[in-house]
Amino acid sequence: EAGVAQSPRYKIIEKRQSVAFWCNPISGHATLYWYQQILGQGPKLLIQFQNNGVVDDSQLPKDRFSAERLKGVDSTLKIQPAKLEDSAVYLCASSYSSGANVLTFGAGSRLTVL
Amino acid sequence: DQQVKQNSPSLSVQEGRISILNCDYTNSMFDYFLWYKKYPAEGPTFLISISSIKDKNEDGRFTVFLNKSAKHLSLHIVPSQPGDSAVYFCAASKGSQGNLIFGKGTKLSVKP
Numbered sequence: 729e730a731g732v733a734q735s736p737r738y739k740i741i742e743k744r745q746s747v748a749f750w751c752n753p754i755s756g757h758a759t760l761y762w763y764q765q766i767l768g769q770g771p772k773l774l775i776q777f778q779n780n781g782v783v784d785d786s787q788l789p790k791d792r793f794s795a796e797r798l799k800g801v802d803s804t805l806k807i808q809p810a811k812l813e814d815s816a817v818y819l820c821a822s823s824y825s826s827g828a829n830v831l832t833f834g835a836g837s838r839l840t841v842l
Numbered sequence: 843d844q845q846v847k848q849n850s851p852s853l854s855v856q857e858g859r860i861s862i863l864n865c866d867y868t869n870s871m872f873d874y875f876l877w878y879k880k881y882p883a884e885g886p887t888f889l890i891s892i893s894s895i896k897d898k899n900e901d902g903r904f905t906v907f908l909n910k911s912a913k914h915l916s917l918h919i920v921p922s923q924p925g926d927s928a929v930y931f932c933a934a935s936k937g938s939q940g941n942l943i944f945g946k947g948t949k950l951s952v953k954p
Contacts, residue, residue: 732885770931770944771886784941819885829874829935829942833885
């Protein structure tokens with residue numbers, strides 16, 4: 729089965745600019761997650777979708793981050809405006825249902841904010 | 843407040859020997875624990891898991907031990923192989939939900 733696809737793999741922007749990341753989960757996976765991994769840290773959940781509804785966005789900085797999952801398949805994560813501390817790898821993951829702990833991760837999108 | 847702690851940033855082991863990676867947690871509500879392995883430029887991949895009703899789970903060369911009273915788990919790799927060189931993340935959750943809390947990871951180097 730195809731894995732979780734993410735793009736772009738790398739992005740360099742200046743602070744205050746905007747950026748968007750795209751994720752295509754494994755076919756049939758109802759639950760989609762966006763994680764932020766800062767260098768030297770473990771992944772931290774930003775937002776969890778069940779189909780196209782938000783299950784948990786308690787750790788999403790909503791003043792600058794937004795995410796959507798239209799039609800319950802692909803998802804986009806947007807940052808506007810970006811700050812230096814947003815430099816990180818943004819990992820998308822999916823699972824068959826929200827009751828499944830085993831997540832399949834994509835390769836991630838590495839963001840550098842200058 | 844780190845709820846999942848991996849206190850060893852790195853570990854170096856000789857090929858063929860045992861690798862032991864440790865993880866401590868503070869939240870007694872966690873009842874499901876997982877280990878993920880991550881190679882450079884790739885996403886984490888699931889390795890092995892254990893629920894709080896067990897104290898050991900084995901899968902081939904990989905065994906996870908859980909000590910609930912000490913809030914401690916460990917991953918044993920026997921025998922270690924150079925291809926096991928990667929960053930290993932410990933993760934925990936409350937119930938069968940996808941909201942995993944990850945540790946900072948331990949970089950394992952297995953030398954030939």
